[in-house]
Amino acid sequence: xxxxxxxxxxxxxxxxxxxxxxxxxxxxxxxxxxxxxxxxxxxxxxxxxxxxxxxxxxxxxxxxxxxxxxxxxxxxxxxxxxxxxxxxxxxxxxxxxxxxxxxxxxxxxxxxxxxxxxxxxxxxxxxxxxxxxxxxxxxxxxxxxxxxxxxxxxxxxxxxxxxxxxxxxxxxxxxxxxxxxxxxxxxxxxxxxxxxxxxxxxxxxxxxxxxxxxxxxxxxxxxxxxxxxxxxxx
Amino acid sequence: xxxxxxxxxxxxxxxxxxxxxxxxxxxxxxxxxxxxxxxxxxxxxxxxxxxxxxxxxxxxxxxxxxxxxxxxxxxxxxxxxxxxxxxxxxxxxxxxxxxxxxxxxxxxxxxxxxxxxxxxxxxxxxxxxxxxxxxxxxxxxxxxxxxxxxxxxxxxxxxxxxxxxxxxxxxxxxxxxxxxxxxxxxxxxxxxxxxxxxxxxxxxxxxxxxxxxxxxxxxxxxxxxxxxxxxxxxxxxxxxxxxxxxxxxxxxxxxxxxxxxxxxxxxxxxxxxxxxxxxxxxxxxxxxxxxxxxxxxxxxxxxxxxxxxxxxxxxxxxxxxxxxxxxxxxxxxxxxxxxxxxxxxx
Numbered sequence: 097x098x099x100x101x102x103x104x105x106x107x108x109x110x111x112x113x114x115x116x117x118x119x120x121x122x123x124x125x126x127x128x129x130x131x132x133x134x135x136x137x138x139x140x141x142x143x144x145x146x147x148x149x150x151x152x153x154x155x156x157x158x159x160x161x162x163x164x165x166x167x168x169x170x171x172x173x174x175x176x177x178x179x180x181x182x183x184x185x186x187x188x189x190x191x192x193x194x195x196x197x198x199x200x201x202x203x204x205x206x207x208x209x210x211x212x213x214x215x216x217x218x219x220x221x222x223x224x225x226x227x228x229x230x231x232x233x234x235x236x237x238x239x240x241x242x243x244x245x246x247x248x249x250x251x252x253x254x255x256x257x258x259x260x261x262x263x264x265x266x267x268x269x270x271x272x273x274x275x276x277x278x279x280x281x282x283x284x285x286x287x288x289x290x291x292x293x294x295x296x297x298x299x300x301x302x303x304x305x306x307x308x309x310x311x312x313x314x315x316x317x318x319x320x321x322x323x324x325x326x327x328x329x330x
Numbered sequence: 331x332x333x334x335x336x337x338x339x340x341x342x343x344x345x346x347x348x349x350x351x352x353x354x355x356x357x358x359x360x361x362x363x364x365x366x367x368x369x370x371x372x373x374x375x376x377x378x379x380x381x382x383x384x385x386x387x388x389x390x391x392x393x394x395x396x397x398x399x400x401x402x403x404x405x406x407x408x409x410x411x412x413x414x415x416x417x418x419x420x421x422x423x424x425x426x427x428x429x430x431x432x433x434x435x436x437x438x439x440x441x442x443x444x445x446x447x448x449x450x451x452x453x454x455x456x457x458x459x460x461x462x463x464x465x466x467x468x469x470x471x472x473x474x475x476x477x478x479x480x481x482x483x484x485x486x487x488x489x490x491x492x493x494x495x496x497x498x499x500x501x502x503x504x505x506x507x508x509x510x511x512x513x514x515x516x517x518x519x520x521x522x523x524x525x526x527x528x529x530x531x532x533x534x535x536x537x538x539x540x541x542x543x544x545x546x547x548x549x550x551x552x553x554x555x556x557x558x559x560x561x562x563x564x565x566x567x568x569x570x571x572x573x574x575x576x577x578x579x580x581x582x583x584x585x586x587x588x589x590x591x592x593x594x595x596x597x598x599x600x601x602x603x604x605x606x607x608x609x610x611x612x613x614x615x616x617x618x619x620x621x622x623x624x625x626x627x628x629x630x631x632x633x634x635x636x637x638x639x640x641x642x643x644x645x646x647x648x649x650x651x652x653x654x655x656x657x658x659x660x661x662x663x664x665x666x667x668x669x670x671x672x673x674x675x676x
Binding site: 107150156157 | 386387388663664665666668671672673674675
């Protein structure tokens with residue numbers, strides 16, 4: 097069912113890229129298992145990339161070591177929710193402790209999209225998000241947790257609040273964009289739909305070109321943030 | 331950075347083509363690190379630093395710093411405590427089962443490295459470059475000969491260790507991940523036999539390795555790895571890993587299947603005798619030699635319980651195949667690793 101993916105990872109007009117992204121895919125006897133993760137670090141140059149990078153690394157290892165065992169059992173969604181929360185809490189506390197030692201405030205947004213077989217589940221903390229594209233429609237499946245520029249949920253800073261959860265079925269001719277606010281802040285969802293909507297024939301190279309063109313457009317519209325995007329076409 | 335102010339050399343660990351490796355103490359924290367000092371081609375040390383920085387995995391030493399001191403390049407990385415695979419095999423002489431278990435871990439690591447985007451062709455697989463840590467994990471050291479590539483790699487010079495390197499590594503400019511597969515095959519032969527191919531006649535003990543294998547799938551796997559024609563080997567370590575798991579599964583399934591077969595035979599025999607006795611009792615045939623206890627099981631109220639037990643036994647026999655199949659599926663759940671991307675400026 098999974099066809100192809102594309103990735104945008106640009107620092108834009110910033111000196112350093114504080115975003116971190118991870119995209120992993122396994123083929124199992126029960127179908128494809130895909131993890132797309134976007135983390136947008138905050139707290140200044142090195143701290144931001146440290147926070148987002150730590151989360152991305154830890155979940156990359158978690159994907160290979162723990163996720164397959166969860167998916168081949170029963171009550172998958174419940175167990176997945178528990179496992180992600182446990183892992184995220186562990187990383188949150190580590191980052192908090194690191195920040196206290198260095199007397200710095202650091203944190204990261206967290207948007208984790210997992211596709212297994214014909215289902216998906218999405219965990220969201222912060223203002224990165226997931227946009228679902230069908231042939232005719234574009235819909236954000238995660239609520240953005242921010243009040244203007246202030247994050248209302250952030251990993252590595254303050255009290256731990258579990259990420260918000262959304263889930264559903266993946267139908268064929270659907271695409272998902274997991275992205276940081278640098279991308280969606282300047283590009284409307286209709287523009288994403290026009291550029292990368294799941295129309296036939298599915299063409300990986302053309303989609304990549306169009307997504308890069310969108311990133312250039314965002315820059316021209318005075319985007320001052322890092323731009324990260326993972327595109328998944330089913 | 332002035333290295334002499336930051337680090338104190340404790341002792342020399344090893345010496346290789348690209349440099350000398352020292353155990354060094356970071357003065358501020360007292361923590362130990364490995365310090366590789368360039369003696370050979372400078373590009374190899376820079377290449378190694380790039381690769382260590384690009385790969386995030388607990389089985390690869392993490393990069394601390396790349397510095398310049400007194401006209402030499404210095405690579406500072408995680409110090410791996412433990413023994414080399416060579417020492418481990420020579421001291422512990424693992425049996426075939428232990429060797430295959432360890433080889434599975436090694437192949438999983440190379441499957442991960444080959445399936446990255448870009449993938450990594452290591453080019454110098456040998457037991458001296460694989461460490462067994464104190465907590466029985468494996469770590470790969472010395473990335474000096476490794477190349478990152480999306481498929482084939484064009485290299486400026488040959489690389490590898492005599493006896494372990496694939497034939498094309500020493501001569502050709504174009505190699506792919508199947509070169510590592512060859513070296514993994516040689517490594518497995520060493521682990522199974524203890525015969526070191528880096529000594530004359532510089533060839534793996536294939537016969538000894540094959541004799542140590544317990545099924546045909548493993549024998550076929552070794553021969554395929556050691557094919558001199560790269561196109562006849564597994565294309566990368568992921569292919570080898572699937573074959574290895576399949577071969578192990580055949581072993582495991584055989585034993586599980588045998589157990590279920592035995593249980594099924596016993597139950598079938600018991601069921602048959604039991605059913606015959608039950609029918610005889612129902613038709614009131616008299617068998618004068620019936621032991622007294624049989625009358626307890628076939629008469630009166632216990633007769634209904636008996637029928638229930640017989641029914642349950644029949645279900646158990648039918649379920650045995652399904653359970654065996656499920657166990658097989660659990661062992662082979664992951665078929666392949668396809669995408670492995672991690673971008674961060676951490």
